[in-house]
Amino acid sequence: MSIDHPQRPHRNFYGRFKGKHLKQSQKTYLDEDLAALSPGAVDWETNPERTNLDLDGLFGGRPVWLEIGFGGGEHLVHQAANNPDVGIIGAEPYINGVAMLLGKIRRANADNLAVHPGDARDLFDVLPDQSISKAFLLYPDPWPKTRHHRRRFVTQEHLVPLARVLKPGAIFRVATDIEDYVRQTLEEVPKAGFQWLAERPTDWREPWDDWISTRYEQKALREDRVPHYLTFRRQG
Numbered sequence: 001m002s003i004d005h006p007q008r009p010h011r012n013f014y015g016r017f018k019g020k021h022l023k024q025s026q027k028t029y030l031d032e033d034l035a036a037l038s039p040g041a042v043d044w045e046t047n048p049e050r051t052n053l054d055l056d057g058l059f060g061g062r063p064v065w066l067e068i069g070f071g072g073g074e075h076l077v078h079q080a081a082n083n084p085d086v087g088i089i090g091a092e093p094y095i096n097g098v099a100m101l102l103g104k105i106r107r108a109n110a111d112n113l114a115v116h117p118g119d120a121r122d123l124f125d126v127l128p129d130q131s132i133s134k135a136f137l138l139y140p141d142p143w144p145k146t147r148h149h150r151r152r153f154v155t156q157e158h159l160v161p162l163a164r165v166l167k168p169g170a171i172f173r174v175a176t177d178i179e180d181y182v183r184q185t186l187e188e189v190p191k192a193g194f195q196w197l198a199e200r201p202t203d204w205r206e207p208w209d210d211w212i213s214t215r216y217e218q219k220a221l222r223e224d225r226v227p228h229y230l231t232f233r234r235q236g
Contacts, residue, residue: 059087
């Protein structure tokens with residue numbers, strides 16, 4: 001008897017999966033460390049039934065945080081090292097960034113991290129409803145041309161499944177140096193069931209108390225772009 005499985009949806013991916021050649025040390029990190037840091041079966045090939053991940057088994061019942069597109073991993077490792085009482089999943093399809101993160105994990109000796117080297121939308125498929133306590137979207141690809149704005153993360157295609165996996169009251173942080181990205185974020189995120197928590201200008205002009213400036217932010221500052229730090233709460 002055949003068993004019907006959900007059909008994988010067509011999802012355009014517009015970013016890069018790989019850049020310049022990896023260093024030999026980075027290849028070693030990928031070969032030796034990546035599989036052990038998997039959050040579980042995320043890809044459609046290994047989990048066609050889209051069975052939920054066992055987050056309690058993965059992190060021993062600790063609260064779970066999520067970073068969407070962790071870049072080089074500075075912030076992800078910083079949060080893991082400073083919050084050993086939580087588990088953190090990072091999703092990043094750019095393999096060079098994944099390799100950079102793995103080197104940082106080795107040096108930090110952090111043991112409360114899991115890494116999905118792929119599309120966050122596939123991860124959303126298998127995260128249980130209301131399972132994530134905090135999420136981060138830090139300096140996402142700005143897609144500056146107007147015709148490309150639909151590619152940005154802050155569209156309902158991404159925000160609706162993100163809202164589904166966040167617990168009521170969960171915090172969603174967005175950092176960007178692109179003013180139009182701020183505009184779209186403030187327009188779209190509340191539509192998905194979030195409340196913007198700013199009460200005064202310093203709430204979006206100054207970084208969070210536990211912030212570590214990433215290499216992307218440092219580049220923005222060198223180029224005289226102004227970072228914005230937006231904090232939302234999942235309603236419901």
